[in-house]
Amino acid sequence: MPADENREVPEHVAIIMDGNGRWAAARGRPRLFGHQAGARRVSEIVAACPGLGVRYLTIFAFSTENWKRSRAEVSGLMALFRRYIVKEAQRLTVNGVRVRFIGDRTRLDPALVRHMDTLETLTRDNDQVHLTVALNYGGRDEIARATRRLAAEVAAGRVDPGDIDACRVERYLDTHGLPDPDLVIRTSGEARVSNFLLWQSAYAEYEFVETLWPDFTAEKFAEVLAGFGKRERRFGAVRA
Numbered sequence: 001m002p003a004d005e006n007r008e009v010p011e012h013v014a015i016i017m018d019g020n021g022r023w024a025a026a027r028g029r030p031r032l033f034g035h036q037a038g039a040r041r042v043s044e045i046v047a048a049c050p051g052l053g054v055r056y057l058t059i060f061a062f063s064t065e066n067w068k069r070s071r072a073e074v075s076g077l078m079a080l081f082r083r084y085i086v087k088e089a090q091r092l093t094v095n096g097v098r099v100r101f102i103g104d105r106t107r108l109d110p111a112l113v114r115h116m117d118t119l120e121t122l123t124r125d126n127d128q129v130h131l132t133v134a135l136n137y138g139g140r141d142e143i144a145r146a147t148r149r150l151a152a153e154v155a156a157g158r159v160d161p162g163d164i165d166a167c168r169v170e171r172y173l174d175t176h177g178l179p180d181p182d183l184v185i186r187t188s189g190e191a192r193v194s195n196f197l198l199w200q201s202a203y204a205e206y207e208f209v210e211t212l213w214p215d216f217t218a219e220k221f222a223e224v225l226a227g228f229g230k231r232e233r234r235f236g237a238v239r240a
């Protein structure tokens, strides 16, 4: 769904939560120590959304490329995701947060997927904040999976290739039904996209901040949002 207006507060903010490893290294601690601190920050940022007027928050938790990390780090992260879901489920539910997961679930541990499904079901009727967690998510992988499903529809004679436009493709993406992000924030000073929301961010504004994710407080979040209000978005048009 394309964003189509200039607003003071971004309706949908997407965050590439980067810098947990460096944060831990700076303290002489293992990388997982940084991931744990990062998880606590997620709760703070989610809780800040209603007060800041952010209705949709999408966070990058694990990329399709993050499997390249050590086995210990990957399994530590997976265990952290599971613990986080169990621990936060109640709070998210009563706080009106609707949780969705995007990404390829087929490579994830079935026990983790069950927790993800349960949390999605528990929070299905919530509407205050829409939290989307990208877990084993890659933009290219998402587009490839969407294409595979669309091609199957064509092969079955249910879709005419001549009818395939951007709107039709969007229906097959994991994010179907969600608005496009207005603002993508990446922490830790890296200025790259790392395969996050490639299709959906076509007209997003980007903000690259030096802060490492475990240090990204609700106050810093509010500062970045204030900067967004000063931007002029054009969506390809010329200002009237």
Ligand code: IPE
Pocket: 017, 018, 019, 020, 021, 022, 023, 061, 062, 063, 066, 077, 188
């Ligand atoms: C982001 O922090 C969290 C994940 C990718 C899971 P990193 O683990 O990438 O931290 P740095 O970039 O090594 O500091």
Ligand code: IPE
Pocket: 016, 017, 018, 019, 060, 061, 062, 063, 066, 190, 192, 194
């Ligand atoms: C992007 O961060 C993925 C997540 C935040 C989950 P990375 O740390 O994996 O990205 P690169 O490797 O620096 O591009």
Ligand code: MG
Pocket: 018, 019, 020
């Ligand atoms: Mg990183």
